[in-house]
Amino acid sequence: MLKVGLTGGIGAGKSAVARRLSRNGAVIIDADVLAREVVAAGTDGLAEIVAAFGAGTLAAGGELDRPALAAKVFGDDDARRTLEKIIHPRVRARTAELTAGAPAEAVVVNDVPLLVETGLAPSYHLVVVVEAGRAARIRRLAETRGMTADQAEARIAAQADDAVRRRAADVVLINDGTLDELNAQVDRLYRGRLRPYEEHLRLRVSARTDRRLHIAEPDPTxxxxxxxxxxxxxxxxxxxxxxxxxxxxxxxxxxxxxxxxxxxxxxxxxxxxxxxxxxxxxxxxxxxxxxxxxxxxxxxxxxxxxxxxxxxxxxxxxxxxxxxxxxxxxxxxxxxxxxxxxxxxxxxxxxxxxxxxxxxxxxxxxxxxxxxxxxxxxxxxxxxxxxxxxxxxxxxxxx
Structure with missing residues (x-):
C-alpha cells in the first residue's frame, strides 16, 4: 500500500483535502480523531493525563476537560512534552493497527497536524502539505472555531512555519482560492500521481521515465x-x-x-x-x-x-x-x-x-x-x- 503523510498549518484547509482524498477512494487516518480516541473516558490514556496534570482536567461526566488541559499546556513547553509522551505513542500504535488493516492496494493517508514537528516525514512514501496565506487562515479560524485574531495568530505561531513544512513536502497544495479549485488540485494529484504510485509500489516496478532527452536548467531544490x-x-x-x-x-x-x-x-x-x-x-x-x-x-x-x-x-x-x-x-x-x-x-x-x-x-x-x-x-x-x-x-x- 502507499502511505501518504498529509499536513498543513492550522486553518490551511488540510481537512478539506482529506475529505476530497476520501471521496477519491483513499483510506484516511486522522491523527486528531485518534488523539481523542486514546484519551476517551475510561482509557488508560485519560488516567495518565489526570495523574500528570491533576483532577482538574477531568470533567464531571468522566471525560477529558479539554479547555482545562489546554490552559495548562499552551505556552508551557515542559507540560506540552509531557502530554505528547502520553498521547503520541498511543496514536502511533493505533495508526499502525489501522494501516495494517487497510487493503493491500489502498492509498492510506495519515492526516497529521504536527507531522513535520514530530519528524515523521521519512516514514511516508510521499508528504503532502496544504498551504494558505496567513490572512486566509486567520479568517477561517475565526469562522470555523470562533477564535479571535490574537488567538489564531498564537496558534499559528506555535506550529512550524510554511518554509519548514515546504522543505518536508513532496507536494504543496495552495489553498488560497475556492473549494472547487482546491478539489481540482486534489483530484489531479490522486489520479495522476497517488494512484499510479500505489500500483507501481505494489507491483515492485519503477515508474516509466521519458526516453526523450531534456536538459533542465539548474534547480536549487x-x-x-x-x-x-x-x-x-x-x-x-x-x-x-x-x-x-x-x-x-x-x-x-x-x-x-x-x-x-x-x-x-x-x-x-x-x-x-x-x-x-x-x-x-x-x-x-x-x-x-x-x-x-x-x-x-x-x-x-x-x-x-x-x-x-x-x-x-x-x-x-x-x-x-x-x-x-x-x-x-x-x-x-x-x-x-x-x-x-x-x-x-x-x-x-x-x-x-x-x-x-x-x-x-x-x-x-x-x-x-x-x-x-x-x-x-x-x-x-x-x-x-x-x-x-x-x-x-x-x-x-x-x-
Whole structure:
C-alpha cells in the first residue's frame, strides 16, 4: 500500500483535502480523531493525563476537560512534552493497527497536524502539505472555531512555519482560492500521481521515465528533494549504510536531466541483494538484470553494482548500490566533488552537455556520447584529488 503523510498549518484547509482524498477512494487516518480516541473516558490514556496534570482536567461526566488541559499546556513547553509522551505513542500504535488493516492496494493517508514537528516525514512514501496565506487562515479560524485574531495568530505561531513544512513536502497544495479549485488540485494529484504510485509500489516496478532527452536548467531544490529521498531510504534500512546525492543534480549551477541520482553504500553486493526488498517497500525497487558501470580507462573491464529505480511517477530517481571503497563508488563521489570545487570543470561539462543535447534527442545515445568526456575528465579529477588530498566526506562513509 502507499502511505501518504498529509499536513498543513492550522486553518490551511488540510481537512478539506482529506475529505476530497476520501471521496477519491483513499483510506484516511486522522491523527486528531485518534488523539481523542486514546484519551476517551475510561482509557488508560485519560488516567495518565489526570495523574500528570491533576483532577482538574477531568470533567464531571468522566471525560477529558479539554479547555482545562489546554490552559495548562499552551505556552508551557515542559507540560506540552509531557502530554505528547502520553498521547503520541498511543496514536502511533493505533495508526499502525489501522494501516495494517487497510487493503493491500489502498492509498492510506495519515492526516497529521504536527507531522513535520514530530519528524515523521521519512516514514511516508510521499508528504503532502496544504498551504494558505496567513490572512486566509486567520479568517477561517475565526469562522470555523470562533477564535479571535490574537488567538489564531498564537496558534499559528506555535506550529512550524510554511518554509519548514515546504522543505518536508513532496507536494504543496495552495489553498488560497475556492473549494472547487482546491478539489481540482486534489483530484489531479490522486489520479495522476497517488494512484499510479500505489500500483507501481505494489507491483515492485519503477515508474516509466521519458526516453526523450531534456536538459533542465539548474534547480536549487534538487538537493532538498534528494535529502527527502535519502531520509526515506535511511528510515527503511538498518543503520550504517551511507546514502549520497551524486550526479549532475548534486552539483549546484549545473544543468541536468531532471533525475535525482543517489548512491547507497554496501559492504558486498550480496548484502545489497538482502536489502532489495526493504528498498522496494520504501518505493525503490530493483531494476531487473545485472547492472554494471564501464570502468574508466580499463578496456573490457566493468564495475558491478545494483540499480534501483523509483515508484513515484512525479519524481524520477536512480539509486545506484555500490560496494563502499570500490572503483565505481569512489568515481561517483570524486566526480561530484571535483565538479563542485572546480568551476572551470563544471562550466566545461555544462557546455559539453549543451552540444550533446543538440546532437542527440534520446537519453541513451546522449549517455553514450558523454563517455569520452568522462574518460578525460576522470584523469583531471584524479589529479585534483591527489593535489588536494581529497577523500570521501564523512556523510558518504559508514557511520
Amino acid at each position: 534538487w538537493p532538498e528533494q534528494a535529502g527527502r529521498l535519502i531520509a526515506r531510504i535511511r528510515h527503511a534500512l538498518p543503520p550504517g549504510h551511507p546514502v549520497s546525492h551524486i550526479g549532475s543534480t548534486a552539483v549546484p549551477g549545473l544543468p541536468a536531466k531532471d533525475i535525482i541520482d543517489l548512491m547507497l553504500g554496501v559492504r558486498t553486493l550480496a548484502e545489497a541483494d538482502t536489502l532489495a526488498e526493504r528498498l522496494a517497500r520504501a518505493g525503490f525497487p530493483q531494476r531487473p538484470g545485472e547492472w554494471v558501470d564501464n570502468a574508466r580507462g580499463i578496456p573490457g573491464e566493468t564495475w558491478p553494482k545494483r540499480l534501483h529505480g523509483g515508484t513515484d511517477p512525479g519524481r524520477a530517481v536512480n539509486l545506484h548500490v555500490r560496494v563502499i571503497g570500490s572503483p565505481g563508488w569512489r568515481f561517483a563521489l570524486l566526480m561530484r566533488d571535483h565538479l563542485r570545487s572546480v568551476p572551470e570543470a563544471r562550466d566545461g561539462y555544462a557546455a559539453a552537455k549543451a552540444r550533446w543535447a543538440a546532437e542527440h534527442h534520446d537519453r541513451y545515445t546522449y549517455a553514450d556520447a558523454k563517455e569520452p568526456w568522462f574518460d578525460d575528465e576522470a584523469r583531471a579529477a584524479d589529479d585534483w584529488a591527489e593535489s588536494t588530498g581529497w577523500q570521501p566526506g564523512p556523510e558518504d562513509c559508514p557511520s
